Amino acid sequence: MDSHYSSAAISVRGLKKSYGNTLALRGVDLEIQQGEIFALLGPNGAGKTTIVEILEGFRHRDEGDVAVLGIDPNRQPMALKIRIGIVLQSTGVERYLSVAETVKMYSSYYPHPRPVGEILGLVGLEAKRDERVLRLSGGQQRRLDVAIALAGDPDLLFLDEPTTGFDPSARREVWEVIKNLQSLGKTVVLTTHFMDEAQYLADRLAIIANGKIVAEGEPETLAGRDRMLATVRFSLPDGVVPPLHLGARMTAAHAYEVKTTLVTKDLFDLTSWAMSAGVDLEDLRVDRPTLEDVYLELTTEGGASKSKEVES
Numbered sequence: 542m543d544s545h546y547s548s549a550a551i552s553v554r555g556l557k558k559s560y561g562n563t564l565a566l567r568g569v570d571l572e573i574q575q576g577e578i579f580a581l582l583g584p585n586g587a588g589k590t591t592i593v594e595i596l597e598g599f600r601h602r603d604e605g606d607v608a609v610l611g612i613d614p615n616r617q618p619m620a621l622k623i624r625i626g627i628v629l630q631s632t633g634v635e636r637y638l639s640v641a642e643t644v645k646m647y648s649s650y651y652p653h654p655r656p657v658g659e660i661l662g663l664v665g666l667e668a669k670r671d672e673r674v675l676r677l678s679g680g681q682q683r684r685l686d687v688a689i690a691l692a693g694d695p696d697l698l699f700l701d702e703p704t705t706g707f708d709p710s711a712r713r714e715v716w717e718v719i720k721n722l723q724s725l726g727k728t729v730v731l732t733t734h735f736m737d738e739a740q741y742l743a744d745r746l747a748i749i750a751n752g753k754i755v756a757e758g759e760p761e762t763l764a765g766r767d768r769m770l771a772t773v774r775f776s777l778p779d780g781v782v783p784p785l786h787l788g789a790r791m792t793a794a795h796a797y798e799v800k801t802t803l804v805t806k807d808l809f810d811l812t813s814w815a816m817s818a819g820v821d822l823e824d825l826r827v828d829r830p831t832l833e834d835v836y837l838e839l840t841t842e843g844g845a846s847k848s849k850e851v852e853s
């Protein structure tokens with residue numbers, strides 16, 4: 542346990558926080574390893590920003606133990622701030638400065654800044670280095686936000702909804718920037734409302750609901766997702782019915798589905814029958830529960846029973 546602890550970039554135990562009568566965090570435990578991309582997912586008001594701001598040293602906790610890069614953010618906020626980078630949801634950068642001037646200005650706040658040219662390379666803004674900030678596109682401005690967060694060459698970055706409001710290609714570009722950070726050995730903590738973003742970027746993620754973590758793990762296996770039933774769907778020509786042993790259920794005229802954990806075997810049985818009967822399985826496909834299915838199951842009222850299978 543000790544060696545595990547020492548490689549943790551972030552370690553949180555029993556974290557609680559209230560705002561007046563609002564219990565925002567009801568006992569959160571979290572362990573984020575160095576070099577990991579970790580995503581916090583959860584509905585509005587779940588407590589994500591509260592967690593992140595406590596980790597950044599911007600908010601005080603009521604109860605619990607918190608260590609960020611070995612530092613207690615309550616006790617040594619300044620020591621922590623020079624070692625982390627923060628991308629806020631919206632930033633107020635001086636719009637008439639150039640890209641390079643902006644990054645240089647932020648670099649000057651840190652004892653060991655990363656060279657400006659290097660930072661612009663990392664976020665893909667070299668070609669825009671002398672452009673005024675106000676002329677950047679939304680996606681380029683977000684890259685500049687990341688560049689600013691990198692100014693002090695931090696080991697740990699917090700990104701609050703890094704791609705909200707972006708078009709699909711701008712989102713992809715920011716994703717690549719974030720993957721780039723990981724290849725430099727940085728630890729990244731991000732909040733997002735996008736399942737595909739968490740799926741693509743996160744090594745591990747936590748789903749927060751009502752001030753508690755309701756699931757934590759790798760995107761592929763979260764909450765037993767990989768062990769949940771898959772659905773095989775197909776349609777049959779007029780007048781053809783599937784033999785009983787396939788266990789297919791009719792869902793609409795000519796449309797059938799088989800719920801299964803044995804996808805390979807059931808597909809084999811199904812296609813063997815179809816080949817020997819000379820039947821075409823129209824629209825044959827396999828659907829598995831998505832991260833979104835799991836998320837909705839865990840965060841929607843009435844969908845809380847974890848053992849229940851998620852139907853897609």
Ligand SMILES: Nc1ncnc2c1ncn2[C@@H]1O[C@H](COP(=O)(O)OP(=O)(O)OP(=O)(O)O)[C@@H](O)[C@H]1O
Pocket residue numbers: 560561563564565583584585586587588589590591592
């Ligand atoms: N400064 C504050 N004063 C009072 N209540 C607050 C304050 N900040 C947050 N809260 C409350 O704490 C709870 C958690 O809020 P928080 O901002 O952490 O949620 P979130 O998960 O970041 O939500 P979102 O997805 O909307 O950003 C909410 O009920 C919110 O109303």
Ligand SMILES: [Mg+2]
Pocket residue numbers: 589590591
């Ligand atoms: Mg928030």
